[in-house]
Amino acid sequence: MAAIATTTTIPRVVIIGAGFGGLAAAHALKHAPVDLTIVDRRNFHLFQPLLYQVATASLSPADIAAPIRSVLRGQANARVVLDKVVDVDRRARRVVTENGRSIPFDYLVVATGARHSYFGRDDWAVAAPGIKTVDDATRVRAKILKALEEAELEDDEAIRKALLTFVIVGGGPTGVEMAGAIAELVRHAAGRDFRRISSDNISIVLVEAGPRILPGFREELSSSAHHALEAMGVSVAIRTMVTDVSDEGVMLGAMRLPARTVIWAAGVKASPAGRWLDAPVDRAGRVKVEADFSLPDDPAILVIGDTAAYAGTDGAMLPGVAPAAKQAGHWVGSLIATRVLSAPEPVPFRYRDAGSMATIGRKFAIVDLGWLRLTGFPAWLLWSAAHVWFLIGFRSRLSVATSWLWSYLTYERGARLITGREIALARPATETLQQKDAA
């Protein structure tokens, strides 16, 4: 077969996904004698940890995104393909794309991330969007801002109340950060611009099924975050299950909570890579991999990041966070480099947990680095510094830093735009207005 014959010359490495894992793998292969192809359905790498700030109008999409070609500009052995992968032909050793491309590989790194999971209730997705992509974020931003616009003009008290009730489902870092950011957006920045919206008629509810928010953090930090949210006016409902979601609101157990804005931060499932690879997956759709991230029956196919179910030597699962994806990407990149060069393999992968942080608004964060635990404003400063630092690209860093400083000093929201084609407001409000008008 021609495809195999060419491997005797220069090995072809294909990386699917230019997220944290995929880019780290590419960088680790920078000096390796390989022919590298990175395939992504977007032309930019996205700094996902700050995506909630796009959804809450603090940052613009371009602030947290960098074109993949720019990121890999200095890497002579890499080429970038903008296309959506739809299948992997393991027998022919080819990646198949939506546009009919068929990209041969000798080594394949799958780093396609995760999507939202509605635990089998995919019909909730329309009423309760999550935030994984730039388009998700601008859509959620439009939804929040439109709810405020409608509330300002609404005379029916019950509808106003539903328009000014914001429910965030899921008490992990994304849900907590989103709740804090919405509280600030709605109460401060918007509060100045709207005549008929006051803090009294706004409800922000963070719903968590477990016994506490931020279960990944130590109990005292999670409790401190809980109090900080409440101080900002967020109602935190723990041990509370969402049993239904519709355009009209949510059911919390048997209680109906009317709310026009519901945001989903409750769960993820892996991308459909398991299906492409025809490989065993766990309950969250993550591909089960070996200690070197390879498929059990295919050492040249490596799966990393949120797409992989990776059990460490201690039995603990590798968490679905950016540092874990980066470390795994770097490790598999090095592994491929050593195999190609027939060099000794790297020491077995071991996850170095550098700690966790989460922020609640523009004044408060919690940080746990193991050797250092912080809460409050010092933690927020550290959080900001770390996030600006890890942003790819100097301009993004500069831009985010100035946006934050500006927003911090003035409570102003710079990116408060409702874009997109669907500007029509929600139907129920319309009907009510028409009835009132007729009356």
Next chain:
Amino acid sequence: MAAIATTTTIPRVVIIGAGFGGLAAAHALKHAPVDLTIVDRRNFHLFQPLLYQVATASLSPADIAAPIRSVLRGQANARVVLDKVVDVDRRARRVVTENGRSIPFDYLVVATGARHSYFGRDDWAVAAPGIKTVDDATRVRAKILKALEEAELEDDEAIRKALLTFVIVGGGPTGVEMAGAIAELVRHAAGRDFRRISSDNISIVLVEAGPRILPGFREELSSSAHHALEAMGVSVAIRTMVTDVSDEGVMLGAMRLPARTVIWAAGVKASPAGRWLDAPVDRAGRVKVEADFSLPDDPAILVIGDTAAYAGTDGAMLPGVAPAAKQAGHWVGSLIATRVLSAPEPVPFRYRDAGSMATIGRKFAIVDLGWLRLTGFPAWLLWSAAHVWFLIGFRSRLSVATSWLWSYLTYERGARLITGREIALARPATETLQQKDAA
């Protein structure tokens, strides 16, 4: 009638459109004893003169947009309604919106701007989008960037050539600025990131039906802009008619020019306000108005900006530019204020032409202030200062200034994102790839 009865208390002024004209009218009414409503289908005011920089990835939408509520925050007599106007009921003195609102007025200011005109060939709109809204601009940006991505991967020479041919139809300021910006984007910023795209295989063609580009400028300035464009590698085709447009390219007279990216900057027509008002319009759809911008048979309905056909005392038509809209807005706002207060009417409107400027890339502009004519880099500096100065909102000014400085120093494009749901690439390229793959 109840609606009229209330006018004995506080007059209701409705302004449709929060562009340059509408906002100027609102500001002029700041201290007037009126109940003011501004209706716009967007929640933000857009600084349209820089929209082409969003389309060419220099700026983010939020850099050139300011929430209408923020702009009018200090104006206690104004309320903002986010909704799309679909009709004006002149008999009942009400503005009717898409969402069934019916807003009563005693005075109405119509400032709804203009849209593209394809001179009766609306079927060209899909293949040759224009740039009037934020969504237009992000769509054009995605189109240009996708063409580069496809060209990078395309092996068929003819298709590559068509992908790397960019046609701008219309040699007015928008077309000229767009051509210059595309030349820079494609040749410099992108040129570094793509392996197989070089200046040699890129064509940028500016097509103008008339005898010269920038017909609104003096001949020597327009000729200087012509040379500057050619120096940047733009082919300027004057006295050239576009006779057909399709996904495959354009017909220039009898010559077929294959091009995958065609951008329309050739003509505008007024918004459908003439239809709502049931008023006589000119050929471009602009409502014919009196010397005080009122409808001939309705002194309380005033039409300004690109929506109006206004002949000055010298018989010359008021041009469709931002300063003219601003001046008219200010004047009609003052007129309403004096009528409400039964004060003496303002002196008749007279357009003060402060001059014109246009920029070609990041180094060259032409400026004609009447008493001062500049070309080249000094003109570019003046152009930049003027545009940053007139941007609404301090943050936008700061953000645009830093973006420009960054882009100027590094040739880097900060907002090179392909967003939106339609990431699928063009069909023709796909088929070719599949055939090649099968071969």
